[in-house]
Amino acid sequence: MKITVNLKERSYDINIEHGLRFRFTDLVKSAFPDTSFAIVTNTTIAELYKELINSWSSELDCPIHVVPDGEVYKTIETWNGILDFLLDSGLDRSSKVIALGGGVVGDMTGFAASTFLRGVGFIQVPTTLLAMVDSSVGGKTGVDHATGKNLIGAFHQPELVIIDTGFLDTLSDRDFLSGYAELFKYALIGGRDMFDFVYANHDAMVAKERDKLLEGIYRSVSIKARVVEQDEHETSGLRALLNFGHTFAHSIEKYFNFESVLHGEAVLWGIHCAYEMGKLTDTVSSGDCSLFEELLSRMPLPKLPQKVDPGKILGFMYKDKKVLSGKLRFVLPTDPGFSKVSTDISEKQVLATLERVFP
Numbered sequence: 001m002k003i004t005v006n007l008k009e010r011s012y013d014i015n016i017e018h019g020l021r022f023r024f025t026d027l028v029k030s031a032f033p034d035t036s037f038a039i040v041t042n043t044t045i046a047e048l049y050k051e052l053i054n055s056w057s058s059e060l061d062c063p064i065h066v067v068p069d070g071e072v073y074k075t076i077e078t079w080n081g082i083l084d085f086l087l088d089s090g091l092d093r094s095s096k097v098i099a100l101g102g103g104v105v106g107d108m109t110g111f112a113a114s115t116f117l118r119g120v121g122f123i124q125v126p127t128t129l130l131a132m133v134d135s136s137v138g139g140k141t142g143v144d145h146a147t148g149k150n151l152i153g154a155f156h157q158p159e160l161v162i163i164d165t166g167f168l169d170t171l172s173d174r175d176f177l178s179g180y181a182e183l184f185k186y187a188l189i190g191g192r193d194m195f196d197f198v199y200a201n202h203d204a205m206v207a208k209e210r211d212k213l214l215e216g217i218y219r220s221v222s223i224k225a226r227v228v229e230q231d232e233h234e235t236s237g238l239r240a241l242l243n244f245g246h247t248f249a250h251s252i253e254k255y256f257n258f259e260s261v262l263h264g265e266a267v268l269w270g271i272h273c274a275y276e277m278g279k280l281t282d283t284v285s286s287g288d289c290s291l292f293e294e295l296l297s298r299m300p301l302p303k304l305p306q307k308v309d310p311g312k313i314l315g316f317m318y319k320d321k322k323v324l325s326g327k328l329r330f331v332l333p334t335d336p337g338f339s340k341v342s343t344d345i346s347e348k349q350v351l352a353t354l355e356r357v358f359p
């Protein structure tokens with residue numbers, strides 16, 4: 001399966017298939033002949049896929065850089081280490097950097113590619129479900145800052161995305177469900193057809209049924225690609241829809257110091273918060289509530305390590321970079337498959353929502 005993201009001179013293909021990793025070097029060599037490459041991955045992937053990475057490295061004659069694993073390492077320091085590696089490897093402006101890993105590796109490597117020699121090309125090879133359905137496409141790259149998530153970064157589109165669902169075989173169930181939260185999100189923003197698809201195939205996808213999962217990934221990526229094409233730099237408001245649940249999620253992650261709660265887990269809580277806010281502010285058509293509630297009830301909320309203080313979450317929200325001139329921006333559900341961006345929610349309503357979800 002192939003999807004093209006049409007962005008004029010920045011257009012690129014996304015290939016989706018089970019087992020594509022075994023054809024990876026042929027694919028990149030034919031897409032980028034006479035090109036030098038470098039691979040960036042993390043300690044976990046380097047260990048799990050040692051043989052595969054070594055074969056890529058020898059077939060492409062390229063060096064490998066291994067970063068530590070975890071969101072806590074999505075920092076300026078790790079980004080700087082990737083730049084040191086690219087400089088030491090003698091890459092030039094026509095070289096391509098291969099990001100092999102989840103969203104953390106992809107975001108950091110993309111940011112390093114965007115800044116190295118004022119920008120070189122990069123290839124996303126996502127190995128988590130989250131990275132497959134979301135972070136590997138769209139060109140948002142960056143690192144976290146002590147003040148908040150993804151506060152330092154750049155828009156830099158990949159030049160190729162290779163999605164091999166075979167990588168999911170080694171992913172932990174917890175990380176799988178965390179990634180599934182982002183796929184689930186598309187049911188709320190991707191149109192009625194996507195809502196109905198997730199409604200009908202949720203159980204099969206959670207059970208990792210290969211064909212349904214491939215279709216869910218394909219549909220999610222297609223929706224993201226079409227949104228990115230129309231609003232690449234998040235200026236028209238359309239791309240903001242992809243942040244469904246994220247205004248809440250980023251603050252929940254910050255509340256737990258980016259340590260004990262995974263991004264997708266926080267997104268899942270955020271999705272529930274957005275739905276509650278939609279009910280509170282009457283954006284959800286009342287006739288559709290039962291449909292939403294049935295779907296949401298089938299996606300159990302992950303346990304949080306400790307009780308959440310709604311007032312503190314609210315405080316973190318105002319520091320998030322998605323605050324527009326002091327106003328919080330939320331994506332709220334309207335009808336099944338459809339949502340809208342709202343910036344006129346009062347602080348009192350935000351707090352009331354948080355108090356409902358975190359009593």
Ligand SMILES: NC(=O)c1ccc[n+]([C@@H]2O[C@H](COP(=O)([O-])OP(=O)(O)OC[C@H]3O[C@@H](n4cnc5c(N)ncnc54)[C@H](O)[C@@H]3O)[C@@H](O)[C@H]2O)c1
Nearest residue numbers: 044069102103104127128130131134135140167170171263
């Ligand atoms: N750029 C974007 O548009 C965008 C969108 C959504 C999320 N994000 C970012 O993505 C990050 C989260 O991504 P994530 O959930 O992939 O986290 P992650 O990259 O930390 O991966 C999760 C864990 O799974 C391990 N792992 C990865 N692939 C594996 C595999 N095949 N087998 C076994 N283990 C594997 C990783 O080493 C890590 O321990 C966050 O930093 C978030 O901000 C970016």
